[in-house]
Amino acid sequence: MTNPLLGHWDTPYTIAPFDRIEDADFAPALETALTLARAEIMAISENPETPSFANTVEALEASGKALNQVLSVFYTVAGADSNPARQALQRDFAPKLAAYSSWIYAQKPLFARIEALWEARDGLDLTDEQARVLMLTHRGFRRRGAALTGAEEARMQAIMARLAELGTQFTQNLLADEAGWHMELDEDALTGLPEFLKRSARDAGKEKGLEAPIITLSRSLIVPFLQFSPRRDLRERAFAAWSARGASGGETDNREIANETLALREERARLLGYDSFAAFKLETEMAGTPAAARDLLMQVWEPAKAQALRDAEVLTAMMHEDGINADLAPWDWRYYSEKRRQAEHDLDEAELKPYLQLDRMIEAAFACAHRLFGLEFKPVDVPLYHPDCRAWEVTRNGAHVAVFIGDYFARGSKRSGAWCSAMRGQAKFPERQGPVVINVCNFAKGDPALLSYDDARTLFHEFGHALHQMLSDVTYESVSGTSVARDFVELPSQLYEHWLEVPEVLGEFATHAETGAPMPRDLLQKVLDAATYDMGFQTVEYVASALVDLAFHEGAAPKYAMARQTEVLAELGMPDAITMRHATPQFAHVFAGDGYSSGYYSYMWSEVMDADAFQSFTEAGGAFDVERAQSLENNILSRGGSADGETLYLAFRGKMPGPEALLRGRGLIA
Template sequence: MTDAPGANLLLRAWDGPFGAPSFDAIHVADFLPAFEIAIAEHRREIDAITADPTPPGFDTVIAAMERAGERLSRVRRLFWMLASARSDDAIRSIEGDVSAMLSRHGASIDHDPTLFARVAAVHLARERLGLDAEQLRLTEKVHRGFVWGGAALEGEAKLRFAAIDERLAALSIRFGQNVLAATAGWTMLLDAQDLSGIPADVCEGAAQKAKSQGHEGRFLFTLDRGDFEVVLTYSDRRDIRERMWRAFTGRCDGGEHDNRPIIAEMLRLRQESARLLGYACYADYRLDGSMAAGPEAADALLRRVWAPARTQALAEGAVLQEMIDAEGGGFMLAAWDWRYHAERVRRAQHQVDMAAIRSHLRLGAVRDAAFAVAGRLYGLRFEQRPELPVYAADVLAWAVTNADGADVGLLYTDHLARADKHGGAWMGSLRVQEKMDGPVTPIVYVVANFARAADPLETALSLDEARTLFHEFGHALHMLLSDVTYPSLAGTAVARDFVEFPSKLMEHWIVAPEILRDLGMPEELIEAIGRVDDFGQGFATVELTASSIVDLAIHRADADGLDPAEFERRTLAEIGMPDAIAMRHRLPHFTHVFDGGYASAYYSYLWSEVLDEDAFGAFIEAGNVFDRGVAVRLRREVLAPGDSRDPLQSYIAFRGRAPDEAPLLAARRLIADGGIADTAVVRDGV
């Protein structure tokens, strides 16, 4: 379809190099009219499918639906990318309108009885149509999506389901905007005498932030996770650590940006929608079709990990308390003390200096190391393209090619914290790989929130932040290396508890000695990194698993009259949450669950870790973490197929067997001598 001169630029095909969008020509005022036009066009395309007089078939129904809505998909992906990574007042002011428009349009398609009848007819006859495996998988996925979207409901139930869906979308946006506003609205200004223990490069960045806001000579810290982790790990001032911890963990728990009423309403609506579809609870609904296949299996994994992790964490806490008492501290270990004293234990008893390690992990070098790993494993090359427009000044564009020069896709990297960016780190796609009508290469972006240094590329990263960079890059590789026919099956469009597997797997290479040497790290620090996890895995596992348990439990509970804050407190008490450890994400700012796709499924990080630890064993067994044979098999069997087959089949095709849970427990220091470790003290000799 051609565009008339002067037409809305958002509706025009992206015609930049590599099919890149012209970010410099985007006007937020164009989004609402663009959505109206694109939605109407998509509706006409759907109507043509339903009006087709020929008998329902794969090409005339399923494939035709895959082709429909191309312009709407383009506008939608672009808008939500900007809403998360460059959310200015203009974007935020129309988020609710966009969400409502898309919810109503989605419901009109999901609840179109004629369309569903044609989809159901293809699904019913799927085994007789001579479909290949990918077509069969797509047919089943499309039909399941209609059923989960309420297509099989009738009358008032269908209308109510659509209304719930629209309301949930609006509440999700409000939740995310509250977290963004609460995070951006808090700062901590310090003077030079307050900075004891905080690394010099962090102080330099804090001075630049303070100066930019008219506070020259002072030092500004925010609630970005990078600032939080640095202050909690290195500040010698206990009062400052407590101030930061309380502000970070208390976001949206009351006050102007209170998310508690939103959570309560979302839980009630999620429960109602699940029951309309015939499920006992929302977790049953969300985990139908997952690798876990239901909340019972997910909960069982969490509980198996929780018990030894809690034991480990309590032993670690005892070591920290001994240090405090030996120094005459006169206080009980608190949550704002844990990271600080754990870092001191690593330095004193394990000869691990995280600050020294951090000094060698500069953003530009770590990013280039990730590119180098992708080159050694998969033959990929990354070339910066400074001529391409970007959506923020510190975003970089990269052309990705195979070793033979063939185009693979386009990658945008957006690693530094900004006030207009939602917190956390994520990967997304502006265009997905497919080849229905010829090859289409993907356009992907990775986003993080690393605290900015005066020279952005010299921003020092903690080891956890370097892992985060590799993790999100792993997601990007999953899409860049996708090789499927149909866009709905491409790359990361897999079960929630499988999507984190390739990204978690990628984290292993940032601690590979070969890569650390390339980063200029001396051998003593490389050896120290090998000991990093010898102390603190109990804390890290408890922090993560507690969030997963609460998420899963609250979506299995009766939501009527449920008080989220009380439920969080009660659940943590029931599992014996150590007093000096907090959930990694408390409910009032748990964006994964209330403004993302992880409701009932935050456990998937741990589930995927079972896969990634076991899968990395294939490289270990090969005697080379860059073994090309293993890498080729990983690309062919895990990354390329996307969702074109069952994820367990993909894993078995790669590993030759089902996944083994033991490597996860070993990696998290939860087994010793072939069994569950009794305490960290025994294992680590502390």
């Protein structure tokens, strides 16, 4: 096949030949791959042989390889390096892929084969993993409406197609708003800003072809600007632009998209016999019900809000001392909180940042993985989709484990946030394949690139996801790596963040960008002492978002999402000076696709486990205890979704935890 997206890739590690792929290749490759995939599905559906696990479930596992190959490349570049051609392709692909997916679940003979296997499951002599894959396949078909017929089936197909279109448009609107705004800084506006931020602002201006330094809506620029700028008027202007993403009233406004999405989700759930979309979505998660998720969030909300209100009083007094006789506003919080942190903990972000070099933090993440799991990382020169990307071969005892790709810098073509994905997942069937895993972040460029402490935590978080992918050791790709319940998937990532806080890790890898000197012991101690600083604020902005997400999807869908958001925040008594971490028009977790819809709570559900899991290391031989690390790999990281989350956690820890370790870890209880 002449299209570089199709056929076998004769490249190092069979990685995508990015140097030969052009945007014009994607559409014809998709059409060819869809044709091949449909033929494979029809062959399974029309097989005259008696259904067996091999000729039905394993055949499904082996199907669609060409399609997966095309889409893994396309969605990698569409998210991390978008352009108008790729955005147009996304809009074109979304309904086609939704139609293909609906077509699979509409194959009644195929569903009959799966149903027959499910009914006969006790006599099939399946391995535990095979039994799990059969259960997930059967459940997946039912939850996608395979048992529906007639008008209900047609309506479900229409709903899924429209939801795909809406999710794509939501993402592209948000990207357009983020890329379309910047604020130039004159000399007066630069006064009081730390050197690292001035440098980043100049680099951002150069990237846009401007002489002046600028602030963009990249989190790595706007958050430190809100922390350090003494100009309240500019902070307000920047915060207003940040808050207005997806809500500008123009073509990129996401509010009507949110309204329609919620209505369609409710209709989808009711077609399948559920009382609400939240009930449908959480049925397969560890929480099980919206009530269970809400209960955990409320246990955290009250102490977090109480702490945040106490902090707000202190920050308001500081602002009044500056002669500003106004109420503390959202664009004030980070500025006065930073001043308070400097005063109470003698910890200045500008002093800390030169010790958190990106390259050294990558080394730190790799070194922890080596000590815990014996992994080695060697840089490799392979074609990648952007000059900012870099790649490593991951080995253990000389044997190939994976390819890891890092794409760390913010740019206008990249959607906001940070994420991990597998361009190829680990599997042993139908043939052995090693994973190709990518971490994408949005750090400010620099020479050298310097991170905030929150940035460094993000790097460790996403690398924890990558380890889940790289250490996977299952037979079937459908249950490999991060193919687990949404409220379990954040356990490995959030757990790995804890190793950044291990004193010996920062002691070795936090070295000054100019002098190379290690972080002074007193500064290191200040960092660790301030680990829970401002946790009331951080917890409130997160939990409020999670509770709004649940409220959107419980019961009848709200006609106006923004009105429902306002109602929920009022019911909670949301502090005036704190906003949701992700307001509705920017809530890509929830509206860019189904991923975290009704499931944004899952970070906190996983945090209950990650706090308890790291405690098990400290109770044993310390952060690098060999037996605990081996148990973590054997019972969680290598198992993927081959068993349910509770079974895996019990095998690792022996008991399920309560929220006490989480509350203690956040400094919300003594």
